[in-house]
Amino acid sequence: MQIKNLPQEFEIARPIMQNIENAGFEAYFVGGSVRDTILGDEIHDVDIASSAYPAEIKRIFKHTVDTGIEHGTVMVLDHGNGYEITTFRTESGYQDYRRPDKVTFVRSLSEDLKRRDFTINALAMKENGQIIDLFNGLSDLNSKLIKAVGNPEERFNEDALRMMRAVRFASKLDFSIEAHTLEAISNHSELLSKIAVERINTEFVKMMLGQNPLKGISDMLKTHLVEYIPGFHDYLDSFANLLNFKDLNLQSEEQVWTLICFQFNLGEQQIKSFLKAWKTSNKLISNVLTMVKALKAIESQSLNNMIMYHTGEDLLRQTLKIAKCLSIDINEIKVIQNYAKLTVKHKKEIEIDGSQLMKLNLVKPGPMIGKVLSEIELNIVNGKLPNNKNSIIEYTKKLLKE
Known part of the structure; x- marks a missing residue:
């Protein structure tokens, strides 16, 4: 398979790739940007992998920065843009289920790709758009499957966060998790407790903001992952009840945590403790407290001028979106009209x-x-x-x- 019309992000990076190849080495676009290009989705970070070792990359290009030299990553600076080039590598000895004890640079693309998490993320692309698919990632994209590269048990023992990434991708892309991969998550779900909560937070929020968060919620319950994340153990039934709402179209981190705190029926102090355990910012905690109060008022039909005033237009609109997701009966247009009629919108006025x-x-x-x-x-x-x-x-x- 060859992609004829490459996104601009790839086009501007092609000369970098060509310089590496002209020096006698291999270079490929890898990871999520390749996957998303094939799917026709918006791409974000463009990652480049090469058979050239860091020292060799630094000889090819005049302007470089050692952004992650111990992991084989060198940033090449070119016309105001920065391109991270990472040497093909193998990893071994994951004693903490998070990071490899040893990283070894290699010349083989296949050795590099087989350490990656899922087949749809193990695709590589030449600078001319030619796709290299060594693990049937294209087939899994067509089948809408999240499937571990190689042995899923090994992949999750290497980095237990990959289990959360599986349910996140299932939600984001509206894919299903392949049976053996799903079984391996169930068998190793308790390893998630060894992962830093900040990393779990990132994956959980992305999951809840995906195309089909109900898939992610269902998979977390099915595999018991939900039992190993902070604060959820006592609210498993409340979390499961979210499956009864068919339109969880959330659009921000504030909405995610407001929905969860409201669903768990947490009080003000409980919300503070809960979100601090998730290492969220003070700003987010403040916004969630405000939105939960407004949401409870909407539910009890006690939304008044002062609550709208303290909530503010942006958070009020976000709260109304959550009310809609939860099928709470409310006239959104009338609420916004009532807010617009307030004499003042802020204390400074x-x-x-x-x-x-x-x-x-x-x-x-x-x-x-x-x-x-x-x-x-x-x-x-x-x-x-x-x-x-x-x-x-x-x-x-x-x-x-x-």
């Missing part, structure tokens, strides 16, 4: 702040400032107080007398 109230000698420094500002904010958002200085000053005077 209020005409007077605490420092101004103090300058007017209405309030002295202390806890009272916060209470007064909260009352002002509440009444403006609820339409009971005009957002102008004179009205706010008169309201403050009246409030303090009471």
